[in-house]
Amino acid sequence: MYRIRFHGRGGQGIKMASRILGTALFRSGFTVQDAPKYGAERRGAPIFAYVRASQQAINERGIIQHPDLVIVADDTLVAVPAAAVLQGISNRTIVLINSHQPPEVWQDRLNIKANILTLPADKDIQDRAELPFIGATCAGAAAAVLGIIGRDKLRQSIKEELASLSPTIVQKNCDNALQAFDALAKHSGLVTEGQPLSAIDFVPPEWTLLPFEEARISAPNIHASDTSVEVKTGLWRTMRPIIDYDHCNKCWWVCSTFCPDSAINVQDGIPVIDYDHCKGCLVCVGVCPPHAIEATPEHLAQQQEKEESTTGNTDDS
Amino acid sequence: MTHKLLTGNAAAAWGARMAEADYIPAFPITPQSEIIETLGAWVDNGELESRMVTLESEHSMITAAGAAAATGVRVFSATSSQGLLYAMEMLYTVAGWRAPFVLVNVSRGLASPITLESDHNDIMAARDCGFLQIHCANCQEVFDGVLMAYRLGEDPRVRLPVLVNLDGFYLSFTREPVFLPTVETVRQFLPPFDAENIRFTASAPESQAVAVLGGGPYSYFRYQSHLAALNGIAVYDEIAEKFSEVFGRQLDAVEAYRTEDAEIVFFMVGSFATKARDAVDRLREAGQNVGLVRPRLLRPYPAEKLKALLKGVQGIAVIDQNISMGKGGVLHSELASALYDQPDAPVLASFIGGLGGRDISAEEFYQMVADTHKAVAEKTTPQPRLLYTENELREIRKLQAIAKVEREETSAHSLSVKQNPPVSRKESHE
Numbered sequence: 001m002y003r004i005r006f007h008g009r010g011g012q013g014i015k016m017a018s019r020i021l022g023t024a025l026f027r028s029g030f031t032v033q034d035a036p037k038y039g040a041e042r043r044g045a046p047i048f049a050y051v052r053a054s055q056q057a058i059n060e061r062g063i064i065q066h067p068d069l070v071i072v073a074d075d076t077l078v079a080v081p082a083a084a085v086l087q088g089i090s091n092r093t094i095v096l097i098n099s100h101q102p103p104e105v106w107q108d109r110l111n112i113k114a115n116i117l118t119l120p121a122d123k124d125i126q127d128r129a130e131l132p133f134i135g136a137t138c139a140g141a142a143a144a145v146l147g148i149i150g151r152d153k154l155r156q157s158i159k160e161e162l163a164s165l166s167p168t169i170v171q172k173n174c175d176n177a178l179q180a181f182d183a184l185a186k187h188s189g190l191v192t193e194g195q196p197l198s199a200i201d202f203v204p205p206e207w208t209l210l211p212f213e214e215a216r217i218s219a220p221n222i223h224a225s226d227t228s229v230e231v232k233t234g235l236w237r238t239m240r241p242i243i244d245y246d247h248c249n250k251c252w253w254v255c256s257t258f259c260p261d262s263a264i265n266v267q268d269g270i271p272v273i274d275y276d277h278c279k280g281c282l283v284c285v286g287v288c289p290p291h292a293i294e295a296t297p298e299h300l301a302q303q304q305e306k307e308e309s310t311t312g313n314t315d316d317s
Numbered sequence: 318m319t320h321k322l323l324t325g326n327a328a329a330a331w332g333a334r335m336a337e338a339d340y341i342p343a344f345p346i347t348p349q350s351e352i353i354e355t356l357g358a359w360v361d362n363g364e365l366e367s368r369m370v371t372l373e374s375e376h377s378m379i380t381a382a383g384a385a386a387a388t389g390v391r392v393f394s395a396t397s398s399q400g401l402l403y404a405m406e407m408l409y410t411v412a413g414w415r416a417p418f419v420l421v422n423v424s425r426g427l428a429s430p431i432t433l434e435s436d437h438n439d440i441m442a443a444r445d446c447g448f449l450q451i452h453c454a455n456c457q458e459v460f461d462g463v464l465m466a467y468r469l470g471e472d473p474r475v476r477l478p479v480l481v482n483l484d485g486f487y488l489s490f491t492r493e494p495v496f497l498p499t500v501e502t503v504r505q506f507l508p509p510f511d512a513e514n515i516r517f518t519a520s521a522p523e524s525q526a527v528a529v530l531g532g533g534p535y536s537y538f539r540y541q542s543h544l545a546a547l548n549g550i551a552v553y554d555e556i557a558e559k560f561s562e563v564f565g566r567q568l569d570a571v572e573a574y575r576t577e578d579a580e581i582v583f584f585m586v587g588s589f590a591t592k593a594r595d596a597v598d599r600l601r602e603a604g605q606n607v608g609l610v611r612p613r614l615l616r617p618y619p620a621e622k623l624k625a626l627l628k629g630v631q632g633i634a635v636i637d638q639n640i641s642m643g644k645g646g647v648l649h650s651e652l653a654s655a656l657y658d659q660p661d662a663p664v665l666a667s668f669i670g671g672l673g674g675r676d677i678s679a680e681e682f683y684q685m686v687a688d689t690h691k692a693v694a695e696k697t698t699p700q701p702r703l704l705y706t707e708n709e710l711r712e713i714r715k716l717q718a719i720a721k722v723e724r725e726e727t728s729a730h731s732l733s734v735k736q737n738p739p740v741s742r743k744e745s746h747e
Contacts, residue, residue: 019322019492022322022492023322026321026322026494031494032322032492032493032494033491033492033493034322034491034492035324035486035487035490035491035492036490037486039433058493059591059592059594059595059598060591060592060595061487061491061588061589061591061592062486062487062592062676063676065676065678196595196598196599196679197599197679197680198599198602198603199596199599199600199602199603199605199679199683200602200603202679202680202683203680204680204683204684204687205678205680205681205684205706206706206707206708207681207684207702207704207705207706207707208705208706208707208709208710210703210705210710217717220429220430221720
């Protein structure tokens with residue numbers, strides 16, 4: 001059985017990636033199981049999705065503990081414990097990371113035995129964080145390294161799964177996925193089917209007898225504190241809203257009121273976005289009456305910030 | 318017939334569509350909403366000729382479902398978890414009306430603390446209400462289960478509403494290959510609802526419920542519902558045979574997997590049973606005679622079938638994905654009561670786990686069998702095991718440490734402010 005796990009953030013099309021790959025495998029004659037896994041749905045929060053494919057009936061279900069292939073759509077997740085990107089990785093796992101860093105850097109950073117590839121190997125694909133399309137791109141890359149799905153099956157599956165979208169968007173997804181497929185074609189068949197866990201020499205679960213603990217310790221309790229301030233949910237952001245103060249009416253209340261995370265503070269009548277906590281939902285972009293808030297891909301905004309800090313040039317200067 | 322990848326939710330919606338449900342009262346809740354969204358889209362684009370109404374709560378939704386069923390039309394609805402509990406008063410009420418309909422429950426653990434993920438405490442809470450219960454292990458069974466449920470509930474010997482249960486996430490959001498027959502084939506299996514005396518005629522009102530009753534008359538109606546539910550076992554068998562003729566799939570009231578010569582069996586309901594099937598295969602490869610017994614039909618409780626299937630088994634690992642506080646696993650106590658009068662009854666080892674979506678790993682299935690073997694050898698009934706690992710305890714200790722440190726810091730801060738109000742440098746020198 002092939003066991004494939006996709007990691008990404010809510011809004012990056014990770015569920016769609018698993019569905020495209022699932023359909024492509026199903027169309028290629030495999031029995032398939034695909035599913036997303038997430039908590040309360042939140043844009044930018046870590047999610048994963050998985051695909052199982054086999055020539056036999058599939059009785060396994062739920063979380064893939066021992067993946068054959070792991071695809072990481074967003075390399076900032078590698079360091080997030082809740083994303084559990086590296087869970088159950090062994091020396092026969094292929095790890096495919098969408099990253100500007102080369103595989104050697106990741107191999108060095110993580111010091112894991114898995115075989116690491118980065119997407120794309122091809123320099124032609126410039127904007128690796130082109131967010132609305134990254135899901136399909138990851139599916140295309142996964143199809144390539146699996147080596148059991150033809151180009152046509154991949155294209156048909158994207159068209160089937162994205163049928164409700166406009167032809168332009170479908171085409172863009174197809175182009176990106178096929179580009180990734182071609183870029184990784186030299187690794188075709190790198191992923192091999194994992195074996196089921198033997199019942200002969202298994203490691204017994206470390207079961208424990210849960211002790212009774214007093215209610216003052218064991219009752220679930222959300223107690224008022226500053227924890228939500230401490231958690232930098234701004235890390236989830238894939239798109240950054242930027243206020244253009246030349247066009248801002250200084251109405252002081254629209255964006256700050258509609259921000260679902262209270263991440264826009266009004267200081268001296270001027271709205272200021274708290275980027276430590278803005279999750280990039282872009283509600284403010286939608287509600288701003290003079291259209292003074294722009295949405296910029298986070299990685300571009302960061303790049304720009306970096307350039308400004310090195311050259312010392314800012315918009316204000 | 319088509320063969321396509323469908324989520325458990327989509328399979329449930331296809332079941333309602335193929336059953337040609339007339340009326341669909343709806344209220345959204347995770348992880349069920351995809352069912353009503355799918356049906357809503359079909360009603361909207363004309364693919365499904367049903368009246369769909371969104372209600373303001375699950376309580377109203379079940380009231381509407383029962384009321385519509387009491388006019389003699391075919392009704393479908395779906396809910397989950399807190400929604401099922403919110404509807405609880407009406408579940409009992411409409412079941413007593415003896416007007417059949419199908420309600421899909423997408424299992425999700427109950428608050429508090431709150432979770433979106435799966436366990437069976439919601440459906441177990443509804444076990445005594447008069448709805449029959451069909452439990453599904455994969456997406457195909459969800460589709461099949463809805464069709465089976467209509468025939469079962471609408472049978473004149475039964476005439477009770479039926480709950481079809483599927484696990485949240487593990488089935489609701491999981492796509493698997495599902496065979497979808499044509500509606501003509503479905504009609505061969507599921508004829509239009511013959512509502513007998515259940516009807517609604519304008520200006521000739523009729524009521525499915527009678528006024529306040531006590532004692533004997535009250536008992537009569539309650540007992541009749543119970544007897545009708547019990548009829549459901551034989552009726553289910555007939556229907557399953559017909560189902561197999563039409564669709565070629567066997568949906569026995571109790572699945573028995575590799576039990577012929579089994580010494581130890583897993584006993585459980587729901588989608589994790591397919592994981593147990595895998596464990597059975599692996600354990601057999603390791604030379605152990607292990608099997609799986611899984612009721613699809615939990616209400617009525619197929620006690621005689623279980624007695625027959627479990628005859629000669631030495632030990633049973635009962636896996637409950639529910640917990641009755643202060644008692645233990647519901648499946649365990651029900652099975653114990655069914656097997657109590659059996660000579661050489663097997664040892665029952667109770668395992669509670671898989672709560673709130675918590676996985677049960679292959680290693681744990683293997684270990685459950687090892688523990689049950691040990692109990693058989695020692696002729697003792699082991700203490701119920703709450704599946705929980707050292708690692709999970711470490712995880713909660715970490716969270717507790719964060720909470721505790723943080724709490725102590727803030728309370729220490731507020732305490733120190735109270736005890737030592739800020740004083741100026743000058744004052745402090747005085």
